[in-house]
Amino acid sequence: MLHGPAGLGKAAAIGIAWLYRRLYADSARGGAVSIPPSGDWAVTSPEHLLLTSLGTQLREPPPLYALGDQERKSLFAPLALLQLLPAERRPERVIVLATAKAADTSFPRFLEEAERIGVPAERCDVPDVATTADLDRFFSAIADRLPAGCRVTLDVTHGLRHHAFLFYSLALYLRSLRGVRIEGAWYGMLETGTPTKPIIDLRPALDLAEWFHAVRLFRDTGSASALAELLDSLHAELEDAARESGEKAAYSDAGRVRAFAKRLRETSFAYASALPLELGLAAESLARVVQQDVAAGVRNRVPLAGELARHIGAAAKSVAFTERPPGPQWKERIAPTNDEFERQLRLIQQFVTRDQIPAALGAMRELIVSTVARSVDGQQDWLARGARERAERRLGALAKLSQRGGAAPLDENERWWGKLWNDLTFLRNKFLHQGMCPDEVGHPGPRIQDLLRRCEEASHRPPPTLGGGGGRLLISPQGQSPGVLFNALRAPGLEIDRCIAVCSESSRDSVQTAAERAGFSGELIPLVMLDPLRGAGEIEGLVKSAENELLRADEVVVNLTGGTTLMGVVAQALFEAARRFERSARRFLLIDARPSEEQRREPWVVSGIHWLDPDPRAKDDDTDDER
Template identity: 35%
Template sequence: MSRHLLLTGLGLNPREGEYCLADDEKPCPALLAPVALLKLLAPEKQPDQVLAFCTKDALAQTFPSLRDLLQGLAAVEAVEVPDGINPKDIDQFLECAVKAVVRHSPARLTLDLTQGPRHFALLLYLGGLYLESLGNIKIEAAYYAYEFETPRPFFDLKALLELPRWIHAIDTLKESRDALPLAGLLRRAERKAPHLGQFAQWMGLATEAFASGLPLELGRVAERLLREMPKPLRRALREEFRLPLAERITGKLDEWLAAYRLDEPAAGQGWKAEIELTERELQRQATLIDDLLAHGNLRSALGLMNEWVVSWAVLGCGEGTSWLEFKPVRRRAANRLDALFRRQQDPGLRSRLCPEQQALARFWESLTSLRNSLHHHGMRPQAVASDDDAFKAKLDAVRRFWESTMRRLPSISLEPIGSGERSLLVSPVGERPGVLYSALLGLNREGFSCDAVLAICSRSTEPRVAEAFERAGWHGEHHLLRFDDPFAGIEERPKLCEQARLSLAQAGSVYVNVTGGTTLMGLLAEELAGEARRLARPVRRFGLIDRRPSEQQRTNPWVQGELLWLDKEADAES
């Protein structure tokens, strides 16, 4: 079984001549090029068997000479191939060539492209590409002797076998943004140029970051590659591998990386904290979204688009320096976007949104729906496929708004028309009105004004509301949320929430007392706190503690209790 084969072609009427290696002018006379090549190669580079591809005539006239001349040098075998150049002949030639080589299971191949009909050289070249790429057989060299010099020099054209692989790798990068074929070539070249191994690792990271939609990680590795790779790579391709078009190949690579690179090097454990959110940074990230969409990577494209819109909202709120902190910065921005959609869905609140805000709200709802369906891998009743009409319509709408509006970094306020700075107190009022009294005074003592009140009451406790206001010396706008059945009227809650929604939506801040009244009143107070948060209103809940005996509380309710905050001020908008 041969471990190193020489593949050569034979023609008719060979002429005696002198040959030499291109880097050694010592001549070697021979009738046939493969004989000269075997004699000129160093022992460690000499194949131990020759496969000669011959037409029927060359098999009869030229092969016997080759067989005689190679005695004592190497074993030789003829492979008869057709002499035509139509598609059927070409297919038969390549089938014969591959079959003959595979039968010997070689580890290495050397090609001699000098003799035989002109198209033999091209077909052996193509067969060699196939065997190395898909047959896992290494091509040691590809020689061609230039016949118009004396002696005839053998040139190693191995670089021409490498060039298609580099072209394919760059084309794969261009078409699918996959740098793994390029990384593979760099690893293969690591033996001659060790530093290329590091570049291969970085290219793998770039592919991973692109496919996953990670703009910061991609930007970091792109900047590093562009800073450290171009010159060494060009030099290695040009000098070590003598690869044609080296400048153009590396130029295409540089062009791809430049679109994503960060402006400054990012090093150290906390490198992300050094990246400031600016319009330029958003534009850089938007380029990646465009690219992901263009290459059909919807999951990463829509996932990143979702995060991009949150970042855009963060920048609009003036929080660009801490933009990567989920709590409270990103969560607060996402909550404002969610609230915009909820207002757009509510007929009573929609009129307070301008047309641009309504369009943004529809876009955000569609985007989050698409993103969630993909990130949950379709685990929902609706179809998740671009050929499904409902999915496609929503996706088309998202892409249109992205390209026409969001991509241009619009100035759209997330605050609805009429949202003010006034504070709103939500409090149950039971048979003991001291709770509302203590809530008003307690907020004032804590330094918070109270401009309006939503009082949760029943028919029997309604008169207590005005009494508590008078005792606290408070005069402001108030609305009553009255239970017909304060103990078991669970079905009344949706209607009362609806009544409160406009007041909650217009508030600048909401304070919710969760003590006092019946259990049902307390549950409604909690529900209104959640509703206010869903409308992106800052909310702080608190309880009131009266340490006096129950009888004293009943006979003298007008004693201020202790206010206990349940939410930190920093978490109010989360």
Template identity: 30%
Template structure:
């Protein structure tokens, strides 16, 4: 007996039938069909297997009341191995309760040691329905206990001098293989399938010449495990591509067993749509094209079909980012800053989709992508934050919403988030009691349009300033504060008044100097909105280093500028 508790024990499982008195168990010469040279004479196939495939740590035999009379024959056949014999009695009834009890008895007998088991099964003797009970029990044992099937054998008695013991293990290997394939198609998890292929690969091919090709298939299948477990569309595309190529090589050799080829064809049909491009040595060289984003939609659909809602939502969100980047012809689509830029613009548009200033600028497609983004973000956040929210998770409803979003994404045409520019360069600048700062800003930045944030006390100075700067008065928009010192509650309204002009500008220059502290804070808030909407923008401060007396004497002086951001 093995002494290490973690070491597998080898167990033989057999059954004694109830032979009639006029047809007792005969002494037969047995040989393993594949070997043919080594033989043993016994009355019972299970005893022959014990001698031909041993040594064993345990021999488990199942009997009924009537077949127990043959235990002495088995004991005699086993010889010194009789001490390993464990006898279990099962009922001869056929009702559901008796059958389930028999299955439980088999499970308990095999796994009683609480250690890993290498199991060999003899299905020669006993009632014919017992084979099904064996298979039911070992299906459980191999999945939920540390039991490995080393062999399933049947003694093919022909009445001749020698009886061959046939190895039926490949037939059960195919059962395990189809279970693994089913687990993959249902859950998308390939670990079990890869392990099964690796363990039983020689049962599934018809020649040792295909060993390398099968190894390549196993290796590629294992390579799919990690990306398919996580939402990694580029890596999934490459892994599936490699697997399908390795599979084609194996098929081209025409050495696959037919049953194996049939199941692999089914798997191929299911995952082929996920195949993508190979990843270059530098991942940044991966090409963003229509094939790539169509594949991403198929991967999102695949995740949904396998109940992986959170992963599907992540992929759909990134799909929208990629759809915008594709429309912009961006080669640097994998650069983090580029993706954040598009994400921020989508978020800003979606949050302000009901804003009248923005809504009137949006095309139908821009409004649709902003709305999808908003709904997708709300749904995704439930899973991105592990469900920590006040509302209940409602799986059926949320799965339905996800499928609807997938459909809307699929129907979304190419769309840009840009608007046709009408301003070119836009200047945002405060105006306090000193006209010099606005004058310097107009000369320094040469804007096409300017929004002046001012007060009722300063607004009349604008005409003189633009005239001195030779700037067209019709290109000036003024926004006046009710209280230019403490009216901080006015900031949201003023920012909203600027939004349309911001979105219609190629570049926005924000000057924070020249007015009250409130005006400077408003300009900084406008600058932050520009960043959210992915509008090219810069933040400046203008400095007049002259004395106050000189400034009052000649306010129209070109000061220095400092870029803050």
């Protein structure tokens, strides 16, 4: 039977659908198709094979086939092709697909002619594929004959109509699975009414399948690596053509394709790495490259090149910076505007839609940090390490307090932010720590959509403030030396609004006395230790009881001088809690150079102080260190 232009038939449709699911649908989801590493391919066969198929009828006299300006007579188009191809493109041996009938009628004549021209040929017995049960036997028979990494040229002139489509589809599958390289696909046009039967190159049909696969991957996953690889091959072809022609326009076309591939790779890397700012820059560059007219050399080689360029350009613009930030320190010029945060939200929406959960959760977390950092440190410092750490501490404090329910001194907005941070970091940590936790990590289901909705809502909510309004709070131990609290309250340069005095039952009375001698009229809060010498177990409860006072403070200053050792430990623990609640907090020591006896005799003498910490309100311009 001669191969003609009629319909595929049921078996062909079944086979192509099967291969489509295996190759395209599975790989678009990131599974099923496993590609061996290049090192494995390097040790496999580089053999060049001609894969063809035979029918049961022969044309007499032998047709005259033509390729370019060369002609050959042959009963079989693939054998004419072998004689017409340049030596460097000629396969070394032939694999012939033959049904039982073709094996008896056509293959003996084929083998005789192949031997006459000195080409090794072997028969590959295949079923007619009348049912789906025959399909696997058909594919397995061919796959067993194609070594990994080999080169294959196809000739689809003869044989059953659907065989051509089936082994063409299988060749595409093996190209992905085994690294089989398709060198060409040829068809002898026996149906022409002319004496000469041209052999035409069908490789653009193979390329169409590759471009289709690459575009689908880009559309479904955001990965442009497959497109970039195809453009690399196209660039090589265009450069070869430019060298042959010597035309400047041809070199220009090749250069534009190379730039296109480079921008695609940069964009694909930034997207896969979930880097919103780097992606904005790369996508902006890609969008500018795509805006150029499609080169003539590209239109001739890439199917639907203009539509492909428009599709890529639209995808790039959706996540690109509206304006390109200039200079090597370009991040310093990115302002945390609402437009910028909306651009990042669009990227997060793509991650969620494509089920790229770790990327979505990581980008959500950083967007929330950016939102709070902007409110804390303003437009200029939102990327600085210190600004982002302060935002994280504020969110962390809100999250911790929101878990206490009504007992925590939070308003409705602060509780909303605290719960968002709790839910987001809990789920994000499971994925970003790669599931290294006791619980099994699975798909978050509707929780990811809920988090996305709340991240969108965050841009319209007032940023959290976390307490404040209570002025400067002093924390100081008070033991048996009444002058300690007196000096802390009278420290030069400090105006104290409220005071927590860490004391014992025996030193409690001296707290009021010291405050009166210092002329302090603000709120005085004794924090009494039951056992100031051995009561280490009291520390956690004392800190918790003072948390509301810490939250009320705008600034906390902590004296570490005086009292027992454990009183000093409590003061340090309160300092650390203040920092966790994003309070501006500093520690100091009292310096009194007088002899001890004189200090006890005259306790109401103002001493000096030594600060242990810099002012945390000082501008933080550290943008480079990693958190």
